[in-house]
Amino acid sequence: xxxxxxxSATPAQPKSPLRTAAPQSGFAPWKDPSKAPIVRFENxxxxxxxxxxxxxxxxxxxxxxxxxxxxxxxxxxxxxxRMLAGFEKPTSGRxxxxxxxxxxxxxxxxxxxxxxxxxxxxxxxxxxxxxGFGLRQDGMPKDQIATRVDEVMALLELGRFGKRKPHQLSxxxxxxxxxARAIAKKPRIVLLDExxxxxxxxxxxxxxxxxxxxxxxTGTTFIIVTHDQEEAMTVSSRIAVMDHGEFVQIATPGDIxxxxxxxxxxxxxxxxxxxxxxxxxxxxxxxxxDWGPGLARFKSVAxxxxxxxxxxxxxxxxEKIHIDLDKPTDTxxxxxxxxxxxxYLGSISHYHVELANGQRVKALRTNSSRTVDRPISWEDKVxxxxxxxxxxxxxx
Amino acid sequence: MRRFSWFxxxxxxxxxxxxxxxxxxxxxxxxxxxxxxxVWGGWSTRWYxxxxxxxxxxxxxxxxxxxxxxxxxxxxxxxTMAAIVLVRMGRFPGRTLFSxxxxxxxxxxxxxxxxxxxxLFVAMNLxxxxxxxxxxxxxxxxxxxxxxVQARLYDFDKSVEExxxxxxATPLDTFRQVTLPIIAPSxxxxxxxxxxxxxxxxxxxxxxxxxxxxTLPMKIYxxxxxxxxxxxxxxxxxxxxxVTIGVLVASYSTKRASERQEREMKAVDAGAK
Numbered sequence: 001x002x003x004x005x006x007x008s009a010t011p012a013q014p015k016s017p018l019r020t021a022a023p024q025s026g027f028a029p030w031k032d033p034s035k036a037p038i039v040r041f042e043n044x045x046x047x048x049x050x051x052x053x054x055x056x057x058x059x060x061x062x063x064x065x066x067x068x069x070x071x072x073x074x075x076x077x078x079x080x081x082r083m084l085a086g087f088e089k090p091t092s093g094r095x096x097x098x099x100x101x102x103x104x105x106x107x108x109x110x111x112x113x114x115x116x117x118x119x120x121x122x123x124x125x126x127x128x129x130x131x132g133f134g135l136r137q138d139g140m141p142k143d144q145i146a147t148r149v150d151e152v153m154a155l156l157e158l159g160r161f162g163k164r165k166p167h168q169l170s171x172x173x174x175x176x177x178x179x180a181r182a183i184a185k186k187p188r189i190v191l192l193d194e195x196x197x198x199x200x201x202x203x204x205x206x207x208x209x210x211x212x213x214x215x216x217x218t219g220t221t222f223i224i225v226t227h228d229q230e231e232a233m234t235v236s237s238r239i240a241v242m243d244h245g246e247f248v249q250i251a252t253p254g255d256i257x258x259x260x261x262x263x264x265x266x267x268x269x270x271x272x273x274x275x276x277x278x279x280x281x282x283x284x285x286x287x288x289x290d291w292g293p294g295l296a297r298f299k300s301v302a303x304x305x306x307x308x309x310x311x312x313x314x315x316x317x318x319e320k321i322h323i324d325l326d327k328p329t330d331t332x333x334x335x336x337x338x339x340x341x342x343x344y345l346g347s348i349s350h351y352h353v354e355l356a357n358g359q360r361v362k363a364l365r366t367n368s369s370r371t372v373d374r375p376i377s378w379e380d381k382v383x384x385x386x387x388x389x390x391x392x393x394x395x396x
Numbered sequence: 397m398r399r400f401s402w403f404x405x406x407x408x409x410x411x412x413x414x415x416x417x418x419x420x421x422x423x424x425x426x427x428x429x430x431x432x433x434x435v436w437g438g439w440s441t442r443w444y445x446x447x448x449x450x451x452x453x454x455x456x457x458x459x460x461x462x463x464x465x466x467x468x469x470x471x472x473x474x475x476t477m478a479a480i481v482l483v484r485m486g487r488f489p490g491r492t493l494f495s496x497x498x499x500x501x502x503x504x505x506x507x508x509x510x511x512x513x514x515x516l517f518v519a520m521n522l523x524x525x526x527x528x529x530x531x532x533x534x535x536x537x538x539x540x541x542x543x544x545v546q547a548r549l550y551d552f553d554k555s556v557e558e559x560x561x562x563x564x565a566t567p568l569d570t571f572r573q574v575t576l577p578i579i580a581p582s583x584x585x586x587x588x589x590x591x592x593x594x595x596x597x598x599x600x601x602x603x604x605x606x607x608x609x610x611t612l613p614m615k616i617y618x619x620x621x622x623x624x625x626x627x628x629x630x631x632x633x634x635x636x637x638x639v640t641i642g643v644l645v646a647s648y649s650t651k652r653a654s655e656r657q658e659r660e661m662k663a664v665d666a667g668a669k
Contacts, residue, residue: 087558107561120559124577133573134563167659185563 027237028252029062036099038063038221039084039189044093046079046245053079055245056093066215066222068232070268071242077225080242081191084223085114098188108137113187117194119178121166127153127177128162134185152180155214172203179211183218190215192224196231208234229269233257241265257317262396266315273321273361275314279306279393286388289314292357299332300391313394318364320390323351325376327383334385337361339378353382419636426629433624443630453631456615460595463526463611467533468590474534475541475586476579482542483549501539509536510603517604524606532604533597537590544589548582548653581653588646592639 029035037060046054054076061067069077082088084095086107094103102110113134122130128149135145153159156176166174175195182190195211196204212235215222226232232239233253240250241264249261260266263274275298277291287302289312298314306312328334340360341352351363363384365376376382426444430437447453478498482491501509513532517524556578560570576583598613605614612635616628 085558085562087562107558108564108566110562112562114559114562116555116559118553118555120553120555122556122560122574122578133560133565137564137569167656181559181563 027064029065030060030238035062037061037096038098039223040094040096041080041084042094042096044080044083044090044095046076046083046088047091053245054083054090057245057247059240059247059250061221061223063221064219065237066212066224066235068236068239069223069225069242070227070229070232070239072227072268075242076245077227077242078193079245081114081193081223081225084189085112085191086110111187112189112191113182113185114191114193115178115182115195117197119166119174119198121174121177121181123166126163126165127158127169130166130177131180131184133181138185148184152184155183155217156180171198172207175199175207176210179214183214183220186218187220189221189223192222194226195224197226197228204231205234211235233269241268258392260315260392260394263313263315263394266392266394271318271362273316273318275316275359277312277314279308279310279312281308282306287312287393289393295357296335298391299388300393301389303393303395306393306395310395315392315394316361316386316390318350318362320386321361321363322385323353323363323365323376324383324385325380328385330385332385332388333391334383336381336383339376339380339382342376342378349376351376351382353384422629423633423636426626426633428626428629431626433626433629443626447627447630450627453612453615453627456610456612457631459526459609460612463529463533463601463609464591464594467530467594468537468587470530470534471537471541471590472583472587475538475543475590476545476583478538478542479545479549480575483546484554498539498542501536502543506536506597506599510600513600514603524604525609528604528606529601529609529611532600533590533594536597536600537593540593541586541590544586544650545579545582548579552578581649585646585650588642588649592642592646595642596635596639 039059039061041057041059044054044057045052057076057080069080071077079088083090086102086105086109090103094101096102097111122133125133131152132145132149135148140148149162150159153162156179158173158176158180161169161173161177166177169177175198179192179195182192192211196207199207208231211222211224215235222235224232224235233256236253238250238252239256241248241256243264249256249265251259256265256269260269266272266274275289275291277289277298279287279302280290280297281288282302285302286299287306289298289300291298291314300314322328327336335355337353337355339351340354341350343350347367349365349367351365353361353363355361361384425433425436427439427441428435428437429440429442482495482498485491510532513528513535514524517528522528552575557570557575560574561567565573596613597611598617601611602614605611610618612631616631619625619628
């Protein structure tokens with residue numbers, strides 16, 4: 001761990017972006033003001049009777065992005081996607097694709113193709129006919145259709161199944177046919193509605209990497225709807241976390257994980273420990289947090305616009321907490337506790353530690369050596385410690 | 397397997413006997429050589445031959461067949477349309493009323509349906525004949541067709557139609573290339589059901605008909621009032637044959653379609669595992 005040494009001598013600038021350990025690629029069109037978005041939702045609202053499915057959503061998605069709409073069921077992510085496909089009409093607001101207003105266009109007039117959660121393959125057509133369906137609607141000559149269908153089938157390794165009907169295929173094969181059909185027309189944008197939801201876990205992980213490969217090779221913009229946070233983290237360039245019809249945070253997977261903007265996002269993505277407290281003082285970009293009478297105060301990087309006497313939550317990822325039997329020499333953010341539960345998973349171990357005030361904290365340790373003199377076990381008195389930079393202070 | 401029990405065997409035998417002995421008797425007596433319906437005079441196909449000479453019955457049979465074909469086609473088209481509106485259009489004002497109105501004729505006494513038809517035709521000053529019978533039959537068998545097609549549409553994944561539109565098919569193309577081929581088995585069974593309903597209807601046809609458009613059931617009924625002749629037995633046997641074939645084909649095609657659908661569902665489920 002490179003960030004283990006605390007550099008309290010050079011306080012972090014409140015304005016500077018947090019350095020994160022997440023991999024960063026050079027691809028970031030959303031930071032480039034000269035780039036025009038390929039999809040733009042402008043103050044889009046969707047009501048079904050009294051129920052507001054989507055509340056005033058504004059969002060830009062850029063060419064070649066793999067964009068994920070992530071949230072629990074009923075958060076409005078599928079409605080947003082269906083509005084882009086044209087199956088639902090926004091109650092108000094506009095949707096633009098490549099600068100053109102498509103709000104009023106019918107589904108069959110839009111330059112987007114969708115892969116459905118149920119795959120929605122045509123049961124009476126062969127795989128070839130399914131994939132060529134969209135091309136036939138455009139009146140493409142027969143020989144060209146055949147060429148393009150072969151091309152797409154080769155891309156998705158469906159070559160042997162061309163003459164089969166959907167019910168003669170396995171779930172994984174059906175999923176590939178559905179994707180092949182969605183990309184056959186070379187649409188500018190491919191929409192994926194929970195595309196891997198019907199696959200088992202192992203197949204899903206393979207399929208995620210396949211999806212990324214296809215997206216890269218075709219150079220198409222993909223927009224995926226999913227409730228699976230791991231899936232969103234794996235495949236996407238950016239994630240929009242949604243709740244109750246609103247965007248809570250739109251950021252790269254790394255930022256969503258390392259710099260969540262709210263308790264909702266921190267909780268939704270990965271495991272997190274939350275300490276409720278009050279900011280008592282801010283100095284040099286660090287906030288001191290009082291989280292209970294008689295408890296040592298926490299020190300953490302203060303978020304922008306944080307004022308004294310404000311209610312905050314300190315979010316700590318379990319893998320960022322050091323757990324040790326001996327009291328560490330570095331005394332900042334050090335708290336004692338008692339181990340109440342141990343989960344040994346081979347590569348890592350989970351520890352549930354009870355603090356003096358009864359709160360339970362999850363900590364994680366990598367089992368890097370095969371033999372340990374004295375492994376941490378139930379009822380052990382342990383010390384938890386973390387550097388001031390690793391905790392995230394949340395104000396909502 | 398359940399164990400054989402004399403009680404079950406007897407009740408099944410009695411039930412079938414109750415239902416089919418009269419029909420069996422009718423079929424057997426249609427091959428009776430004797431002129432008298434109730435006296436057995438040996439096997440013969442004589443009355444089938446005589447039937448071919450009977451202009452009145454042949455005419456009535458021809459009218460019945462034409463009415464059945466035209467009215468069942470009409471009923472299937474209208475019934476399919478009604479089913480699509482009910483299943484696909486979602487909630488619209490008056491939907492409950494609309495579905496009630498479509499399915500009311502299922503439970504309406506035939507006499508009332510027939511009488512109301514007659515009143516309508518009189519009020520419209522329509523000449524009663526072939527076409528009024530067609531309209532009347534199409535009206536009452538339409539609801540049966542709607543029920544059959546509706547059942548299929550309810551099991552049908554709506555996103556398949558959305559996928560077609562998403563890939564560039566207009567609503568009409570979607571119906572032609574996707575919806576219709578998928579619901580085709582149920583449309584065929586709807587047609588066959590309407591066909592058999594029209595074929596053996598007596599009550600509604602009697603109200604709606606006029607001169608020159610006597611259907612076979614009407615002809616048989618009027619002849620029976622003068623005394624049953626062996627010819628009637630023969631023509632009835634033919635009708636029983638036709639209706640049986642129609643019902644068998646309809647139920648077979650529905651069964652096969654639902655089996656195929658089950659297989660497709662299983663394939664999807666297997667993929668989901």
